């Protein structure tokens with residue numbers, strides 16, 4: 168990373184825009200393109216979108232802003248950052264545990280994130296081959312199941328992605344992120360907008376998708392939908408796992424964190440909605456299942472692409488954009504793990520990078536094998552994949568989010584200048600987040 172002239176002692180982003188690019192590179196990922204559309208489909212559309220937006224505004228964005236503040240004050244090492252800020256405020260050392268919890272959640276997410284990124288890689292290569300005149304790209308449920316049943320193919324994809332991500336990080340963390348994001352972010356947005364326009368023009372179903380996404384039908388909502396919306400608000404903004412803290416560490420003291428944070432949250436939300444507005448017109452045009460769950464992206468969408476004129480090109484564009492988004496998020500997650508291993512084990516950055524990449528690969532390999540050769544093994548009745556997904560999104564992220572909300576509302580918010588931003592953060596972090604998360608955890612534990 169380039170050292171800024173503002174504070175030579177600490178590296179800084181070369182520009183504020185670079186912060187927004189890098190933080191969005193972390194935030195925009197499989198959560199936006201793979202998960203958001205399928206949970207909207209599973210929860211009946213508009214009412215869920217509204218609930219999700221409320222969670223983003225009420226809890227997600229305030230937490231994002233809070234995490235960035237902690238990073239700027241405490242530095243780029245998760246546990247030390249919380250410790251340093253806590254010490255300054257004469258708060259307990261135990262708050263350092265939030266950094267460790269965040270990093271452990273990141274490692275758990277990495278195990279399945281690397282696998283789904285691998286699937287995206289496999290589909291991207293498939294569509295590229297189809298465009299170049301090779302075999303037709305895989306499409307439909309059978310092709311997806313065949314891929315899931317092939318450990319060698321999945322392991323190769325996980326290995327390729329994890330090794331590439333490890334190399335990017337190994338050769339200078341933030342410099343790596345900046346140079347990757349400088350090209351990836353604009354390319355991604357161009358691809359996505361092009362896809363949106365082409366899909367709208369070819370299917371003629373954009374209006375229907377709009378109605379589905381924005382006309383609330385509250386009868387389709389369940390209590391579980393609240394948990395899903397809340398957990399996903401954290402996941403998509405990379406908060407609750409120190410994803411944003413690290414980027415805050417490289418911000419200069421003059422940067423307007425609330426404004427930058429809101430920009431990242433808006434961009435992330437716009438991209439999730441754009442992805443859904445690409446997927447649902449295809450689903451409606453070809454009468455595919457909108458509630459197809461995690462397979463929506465890999466089963467329904469390629470089926471739609473094969474029915475569209477120039478479908479292979481659509482497929483290649485879409486899966487390339489998704490791969491870019493997944494890759495930059497994977498790097499961001501691995502950087503959290505690297506920093507935490509570095510501070511905890513007191514090893515060099517390069518060793519910590521190797522360890523983070525190794526841990527990701529082992530996790531990814533275990534998830535892959537648990538779907539194939541070890542498929543008889545289950546944890547609490549769930550596959551390893553579902554266990555990691557549910558444990559992080561439904562339990563650990565809300566718990567660490569609650570801790571961070573309490574911490575930021577005590578350690579950061581009181582020092583902020585009076586005004587609407589302080590009122591917003593106080594409302595979100597002191598009242599809405601704790602109340603929402605406690606109700607969520609209670610409803611899950613007791614069930615109502």
Ligand code: PFF
Nearest residue numbers: 194196197198403405410496
């Ligand atoms: N926000 C990413 C997504 O929506 O796919 C996931 C993620 C990336 C979480 C990086 C945390 C993180 F640090």
